[in-house]
Amino acid sequence: MPKNCNFIEKLREVGLRPTKQRVNMCEVLFNREKTFHFTINDLVKMISEKMNEKISLATVYNTVHALEKKGYLKEISIDSHKSYFDTNTLAHHHFFDEDTHELIDLNESDIDKINIRKNITGKKINSVEVLVRVASDNQNQK
Amino acid sequence: MPKNCNFIEKLREVGLRPTKQRVNMCEVLFNREKTFHFTINDLVKMISEKMNEKISLATVYNTVHALEKKGYLKEISIDSHKSYFDTNTLAHHHFFDEDTHELIDLNESDIDKINIRKNITGKKINSVEVLVRVASDNQNQK
DNA sequence: TCAATAGTTTAGAATTATTATAATGTAGTT
DNA sequence: AACTACATTATAATAATTCTAAACTATTGA
Ligand SMILES: [Mn+2]
Ligand SMILES: [Mn+2]
Ligand SMILES: [Zn+2]
Ligand SMILES: [Zn+2]
Numbered sequence: 001m002p003k004n005c006n007f008i009e010k011l012r013e014v015g016l017r018p019t020k021q022r023v024n025m026c027e028v029l030f031n032r033e034k035t036f037h038f039t040i041n042d043l044v045k046m047i048s049e050k051m052n053e054k055i056s057l058a059t060v061y062n063t064v065h066a067l068e069k070k071g072y073l074k075e076i077s078i079d080s081h082k083s084y085f086d087t088n089t090l091a092h093h094h095f096f097d098e099d100t101h102e103l104i105d106l107n108e109s110d111i112d113k114i115n116i117r118k119n120i121t122g123k124k125i126n127s128v129e130v131l132v133r134v135a136s137d138n139q140n141q142k
Numbered sequence: 143m144p145k146n147c148n149f150i151e152k153l154r155e156v157g158l159r160p161t162k163q164r165v166n167m168c169e170v171l172f173n174r175e176k177t178f179h180f181t182i183n184d185l186v187k188m189i190s191e192k193m194n195e196k197i198s199l200a201t202v203y204n205t206v207h208a209l210e211k212k213g214y215l216k217e218i219s220i221d222s223h224k225s226y227f228d229t230n231t232l233a234h235h236h237f238f239d240e241d242t243h244e245l246i247d248l249n250e251s252d253i254d255k256i257n258i259r260k261n262i263t264g265k266k267i268n269s270v271e272v273l274v275r276v277a278s279d280n281q282n283q284k
Numbered sequence: 285t286c287a288a289t290a291g292t293t294t295a296g297a298a299t300t301a302t303t304a305t306a307a308t309g310t311a312g313t314t
Numbered sequence: 315a316a317c318t319a320c321a322t323t324a325t326a327a328t329a330a331t332t333c334t335a336a337a338c339t340a341t342t343g344a
Pocket of ligand 1: 083
């Protein structure tokens with residue numbers, strides 16, 4: 001989804017009814033310069049603030065999954081205890097800051113192309129993703 | 143922990159009391175030819191079968207985390223909905239079979255060394271791990 | 285040897301993330 | 315406007331994990 005588009009149209013195109021909640025969610029998610037990473041709770045807060053009224057948690061879950069199914073969002077597995085989503089749905093790699101729990105995209109130029117030499121019979125590779133865990137570099141530690 | 147060792151000694155060495163539950167858990171985990179991947183529920187079943195009596199879930203969680211803290215187990219993040227652990231605590235990469243939800247180690251020879259060219263000021267890299275998602279290759283799909 | 289102590293196990297309750305339910309509401313169509 | 319299909323909501327249910335506090339046990343050292 002390009003930025004600044006009419007989300008009413010966009011939602012219709014993918015067969016999702018453009019309800020008030022969905023249009024607001026799309027604006028929060030896609031009407032911005034850069035892609036970003038979020039948790040469901042982040043998103044609930046952002047949408048509620050934008051709408052100036054509460055949105056139900058269930059709606060946010062439902063709509064996130066609807067957008068994910070349509071290919072507009074991607075789930076990122078980093079932490080077994082919480083789901084992170086990404087508005088950047090292209091294949092890409094991440095830094096995960098273990099101090100702040102923030103995700104940062106790696107640029108293509110930051111890493112060489114990865115070549116997997118093994119293949120498992122009857123199985124095809126769906127994705128190859130790298131997770132680089134970083135944490136504050138306190139040189140004052142034993 | 144090498145295989146076939148005396149886990150009573152091993153546990154003492156790392157400062158964990160060698161209780162019946164822990165010794166049995168260690169035998170299930172480490173007294174085998176190859177390292178393996180498991181979920182907490184897998185492990186509860188395996189230990190209960192070995193001991194021929196039930197072991198409390200809380201004990202398994204506690205002990206897994208104790209062993210993890212001592213560096214004998216590693217948690218693997220693949221799926222935000224369940225924790226996987228690995229008795230192979232060395233840095234290594236994985237295949238994840240999306241059909242069976244099985245984890246398989248990649249050998250060193252299966253992939254080139256990964257070089258991260260970006261660095262984040264004040265942060266050091268803790269790990270660089272690759273996850274290769276695979277699924278059955280049905281060429282008979284539209 | 286055995287009591288004191290510190291650490292461990294346990295059942296069950298609590299917490300958290302997520303999903304299901306079912307009643308109510310709304311968008312799209314005629 | 316009326317009909318219908320789909321969406322939203324509050325709330326309940328579920329599942330993974332952690333907490334609690336009482337009972338238990340390994341270790342120590344008198
Ligand atoms: Mn999910
Ligand atoms: Mn964990
Ligand atoms: Zn990303
Ligand atoms: Zn592994």
